Amino acid sequence: MDLFEEKMKALKDMAPENQMQVVGKLKERCPCPTCPSYTGCAKNAGETLFCTTGKSFMCISEEKGCSCPTCPIAKEMGLKYQFFCTRGSEKAQRYENTIWGTKMI
Ligand code: SF4
Ligand code: SF4
Numbered sequence: 001m002d003l004f005e006e007k008m009k010a011l012k013d014m015a016p017e018n019q020m021q022v023v024g025k026l027k028e029r030c031p032c033p034t035c036p037s038y039t040g041c042a043k044n045a046g047e048t049l050f051c052t053t054g055k056s057f058m059c060i061s062e063e064k065g066c067s068c069p070t071c072p073i074a075k076e077m078g079l080k081y082q083f084f085c086t087r088g089s090e091k092a093q094r095y096e097n098t099i100w101g102t103k104m105i
Contacts, residue, residue: 003078004090023052031071036064037085050084051077054092060085 001009011019030048032038041059042048050056051068068074068082081093088096 004080004094007077008091023049026052026073029073031067032085035067037062037066037083042085047085051079051081051090054084054089055087056085062086 011022014022027049032048032050033043037060039059042056045057045059047053047056047059051074063083063086066082068079068084073079074082077090079090081087081090084090084093087093
Protein backbone atom coordinates (compact mmCIF):
# COMPACT_ATOMS: atom_id res chain seq x y z
CA MET A 1 0.00 0.00 0.00
CA ASP A 2 1.52 3.37 -0.97
CA LEU A 3 1.05 6.69 0.81
CA PHE A 4 -2.05 7.68 -1.21
CA GLU A 5 -3.74 4.34 -0.54
CA GLU A 6 -2.96 4.64 3.18
CA LYS A 7 -4.44 8.15 3.28
CA MET A 8 -7.59 7.04 1.44
CA LYS A 9 -8.03 4.09 3.79
CA ALA A 10 -7.65 6.34 6.84
CA LEU A 11 -10.24 8.75 5.39
CA LYS A 12 -12.63 5.92 4.61
CA ASP A 13 -12.40 4.63 8.18
CA MET A 14 -13.39 8.02 9.63
CA ALA A 15 -16.91 9.01 10.65
CA PRO A 16 -18.67 11.03 7.87
CA GLU A 17 -18.53 14.29 9.86
CA ASN A 18 -14.78 13.90 10.37
CA GLN A 19 -14.31 13.13 6.67
CA MET A 20 -16.15 16.35 5.81
CA GLN A 21 -13.98 18.30 8.22
CA VAL A 22 -10.75 16.92 6.74
CA VAL A 23 -11.89 17.56 3.16
CA GLY A 24 -13.08 21.08 4.11
CA LYS A 25 -9.66 21.94 5.54
CA LEU A 26 -7.90 20.60 2.44
CA LYS A 27 -10.23 22.63 0.21
CA GLU A 28 -9.21 25.79 2.05
CA ARG A 29 -5.52 25.04 1.43
CA CYS A 30 -5.83 23.93 -2.21
CA PRO A 31 -3.93 26.34 -4.50
CA CYS A 32 -6.08 25.62 -7.59
CA PRO A 33 -7.56 29.17 -7.61
CA THR A 34 -4.07 30.55 -8.42
CA CYS A 35 -3.53 28.15 -11.34
CA PRO A 36 -3.75 29.42 -14.96
CA SER A 37 -6.29 26.73 -15.86
CA TYR A 38 -8.69 27.84 -13.10
CA THR A 39 -11.70 29.88 -14.29
CA GLY A 40 -14.21 32.36 -12.92
CA CYS A 41 -16.90 29.73 -13.38
CA ALA A 42 -14.98 27.35 -11.08
CA LYS A 43 -14.54 30.14 -8.56
CA ASN A 44 -18.26 30.98 -8.56
CA ALA A 45 -19.09 27.30 -8.10
CA GLY A 46 -16.62 27.05 -5.19
CA GLU A 47 -14.70 24.26 -6.95
CA THR A 48 -11.28 23.23 -5.59
CA LEU A 49 -9.51 20.05 -4.47
CA PHE A 50 -10.11 18.28 -7.78
CA CYS A 51 -7.53 15.63 -6.81
CA THR A 52 -10.08 14.32 -4.32
CA THR A 53 -13.46 15.52 -5.60
CA GLY A 54 -12.81 14.79 -9.29
CA LYS A 55 -13.28 16.75 -12.51
CA SER A 56 -14.66 20.25 -12.64
CA PHE A 57 -18.37 20.31 -13.39
CA MET A 58 -18.23 22.02 -16.81
CA CYS A 59 -16.16 24.99 -15.57
CA ILE A 60 -12.65 24.01 -16.70
CA SER A 61 -11.96 22.50 -20.11
CA GLU A 62 -8.65 24.01 -21.20
CA GLU A 63 -5.36 22.87 -19.69
CA LYS A 64 -3.20 25.98 -19.42
CA GLY A 65 -0.83 24.67 -16.75
CA CYS A 66 -1.24 22.88 -13.44
CA SER A 67 -0.03 23.79 -9.96
CA CYS A 68 -0.55 20.29 -8.60
CA PRO A 69 3.06 19.06 -9.00
CA THR A 70 4.29 21.79 -6.62
CA CYS A 71 1.31 21.66 -4.25
CA PRO A 72 2.17 20.64 -0.66
CA ILE A 73 -1.05 18.63 -0.44
CA ALA A 74 0.03 16.50 -3.43
CA LYS A 75 3.21 15.59 -1.54
CA GLU A 76 1.36 14.91 1.72
CA MET A 77 -1.17 12.69 -0.07
CA GLY A 78 1.35 10.88 -2.28
CA LEU A 79 -0.34 11.93 -5.54
CA LYS A 80 1.16 10.73 -8.84
CA TYR A 81 -1.07 12.55 -11.32
CA GLN A 82 -2.10 16.13 -12.14
CA PHE A 83 -4.74 18.09 -14.12
CA PHE A 84 -7.38 16.59 -11.85
CA CYS A 85 -9.92 19.26 -12.87
CA THR A 86 -9.94 18.02 -16.48
CA ARG A 87 -8.78 14.38 -16.19
CA GLY A 88 -10.41 13.19 -12.98
CA SER A 89 -9.36 12.56 -9.39
CA GLU A 90 -6.18 10.72 -8.41
CA LYS A 91 -8.31 7.65 -7.72
CA ALA A 92 -10.00 7.85 -11.14
CA GLN A 93 -6.74 8.34 -13.04
CA ARG A 94 -5.12 5.41 -11.22
CA TYR A 95 -8.15 3.22 -11.87
CA GLU A 96 -8.33 4.05 -15.56
CA ASN A 97 -4.64 3.30 -15.94
CA THR A 98 -5.20 -0.05 -14.29
CA ILE A 99 -8.02 -0.88 -16.68
CA TRP A 100 -6.49 0.36 -19.91
CA GLY A 101 -2.84 -0.11 -19.07
CA THR A 102 -1.91 3.26 -20.55
CA LYS A 103 -0.46 6.44 -19.21
CA MET A 104 -2.59 9.58 -19.46
CA ILE A 105 0.36 11.94 -19.06
S1 SF4 B 1 -6.20 20.54 -10.84
FE1 SF4 B 1 -4.28 21.36 -11.61
S2 SF4 B 1 -4.89 22.26 -13.59
FE2 SF4 B 1 -6.75 21.98 -12.43
S3 SF4 B 1 -7.09 23.95 -11.43
FE3 SF4 B 1 -6.01 22.59 -9.99
S4 SF4 B 1 -3.87 23.11 -10.26
FE4 SF4 B 1 -4.96 23.89 -12.06
S1 SF4 C 1 -2.96 18.53 -5.74
FE1 SF4 C 1 -3.96 19.99 -7.12
S2 SF4 C 1 -6.15 19.69 -6.82
FE2 SF4 C 1 -5.08 18.72 -5.09
S3 SF4 C 1 -5.01 20.30 -3.50
FE3 SF4 C 1 -3.12 20.48 -4.67
S4 SF4 C 1 -3.54 22.00 -6.28
FE4 SF4 C 1 -5.52 21.33 -5.44
